[in-house]
Amino acid sequence: MNKNALVSFEGVVKRFGEFVAVQRMDFEIGKGEFLAIMGSSGCGKTTTLRMLAGLEAPSEGVIRLSGKPINDLPTWSRDTPMVWQSLALFPFLNVIENVEFALKMRGVGKAERRRRAEQWLDRMQISEFAGRNISQLSGGQRQRVALARSLVVEPEILLLDEPLSALDAALKVRMQSVLKNLQRETGITFVYVTHSQSEAFSMADRVVIMSRGKIEQIGTPQEIYRTPRTRFVANFLGSSNIFTGNVVETGDGRATLETPMGAFGLVSSEQSTRALMGRTATLTVLDTKTNLSRTMPTGRVNAVPVRMIGEEFIGATATIYLETGDGHEIRVQKSHEELASLPLQIGQELVAYWNEEDGHLVPEE
Numbered sequence: 001m002n003k004n005a006l007v008s009f010e011g012v013v014k015r016f017g018e019f020v021a022v023q024r025m026d027f028e029i030g031k032g033e034f035l036a037i038m039g040s041s042g043c044g045k046t047t048t049l050r051m052l053a054g055l056e057a058p059s060e061g062v063i064r065l066s067g068k069p070i071n072d073l074p075t076w077s078r079d080t081p082m083v084w085q086s087l088a089l090f091p092f093l094n095v096i097e098n099v100e101f102a103l104k105m106r107g108v109g110k111a112e113r114r115r116r117a118e119q120w121l122d123r124m125q126i127s128e129f130a131g132r133n134i135s136q137l138s139g140g141q142r143q144r145v146a147l148a149r150s151l152v153v154e155p156e157i158l159l160l161d162e163p164l165s166a167l168d169a170a171l172k173v174r175m176q177s178v179l180k181n182l183q184r185e186t187g188i189t190f191v192y193v194t195h196s197q198s199e200a201f202s203m204a205d206r207v208v209i210m211s212r213g214k215i216e217q218i219g220t221p222q223e224i225y226r227t228p229r230t231r232f233v234a235n236f237l238g239s240s241n242i243f244t245g246n247v248v249e250t251g252d253g254r255a256t257l258e259t260p261m262g263a264f265g266l267v268s269s270e271q272s273t274r275a276l277m278g279r280t281a282t283l284t285v286l287d288t289k290t291n292l293s294r295t296m297p298t299g300r301v302n303a304v305p306v307r308m309i310g311e312e313f314i315g316a317t318a319t320i321y322l323e324t325g326d327g328h329e330i331r332v333q334k335s336h337e338e339l340a341s342l343p344l345q346i347g348q349e350l351v352a353y354w355n356e357e358d359g360h361l362v363p364e365e
């Protein structure tokens, strides 16, 4: 175990009867780290968090906190304070009393309790609701009270399960930066389950991508975005064009993938590429690295004739949807300026291309 690790999962498995909800998990969470866990519905995110919180016992393996096994240790008897953000608020207490409650249980004096609770209500931008009953709050306001209540005790780890899900888009973005700054300032370790890629990628130091109870990839947002390690991850993120083919040539820092759309070259110094020779593999190319032209480009590029089938605008960026002759979808994401010189009409024949350096090869599972 790494000496900076606060938590480690060692061969952790969780079964519910015959069903395996979490398959052999091995990973560590650093002290003061912001770790986000993502994955499709039912992949085991909440189960992982519940095992960490002591609400479920692992069927196999060990979970350690600061080096000590905690499998059978209930939450309340641990040295390291760990707070579960999504516990229900007390309906018989008003907002500030809810925030003060845990401090009261810890024997903090009345004036100090009030001062600290007010400070957290202010940070969560809900001071105006201090005297309200919980039943008189919107879902988003309740989520912010729950966050204030968790943070007021300044735990060593905070476990968060979709804490911003009830907020509208604008408030969500504001709360993301509030949370990230709080996490940095306080040094509290955050383990954060979310469905939202933008939340995970904008706040977390590292992201875990899970599928069917298994970790598919764990890494910094940049690593995962630029070099998805499996086809599942590339598909799940939805930011890459994906091609499947056979690896027919490797060596000299290059590889060639033969696909129904033609042979695509890629630059690859990765040793693993050699192991893919003769096998089926997936080529991923970020949609921001895929370009469009009226004519066939020259040089070390891969090019595919396409037809435009749609477009979508979000702020200064446009996503152009295209289709190859055999119906394979390709997306190109660029700024309006970069696309200004192209005839962008539905049905327009164009060429999609990318540099060999921008392709990334992963084995087909």
Ligand SMILES: Nc1ncnc2c1ncn2[C@@H]1O[C@H](COP(=O)(O)OP(=O)(O)OP(=O)(O)O)[C@@H](O)[C@H]1O
Binding pocket: 016, 019, 021, 039, 040, 041, 042, 043, 044, 045, 046, 047, 048
């Ligand atoms: N107590 C339980 N008994 C039986 N099966 C369970 C139990 N808790 C969870 N599961 C199953 O384990 C799997 C993982 O559930 P979990 O809640 O961890 O998923 P999740 O990734 O958090 O999903 P979501 O994003 O939908 O919340 C699911 O198939 C779920 O039905």
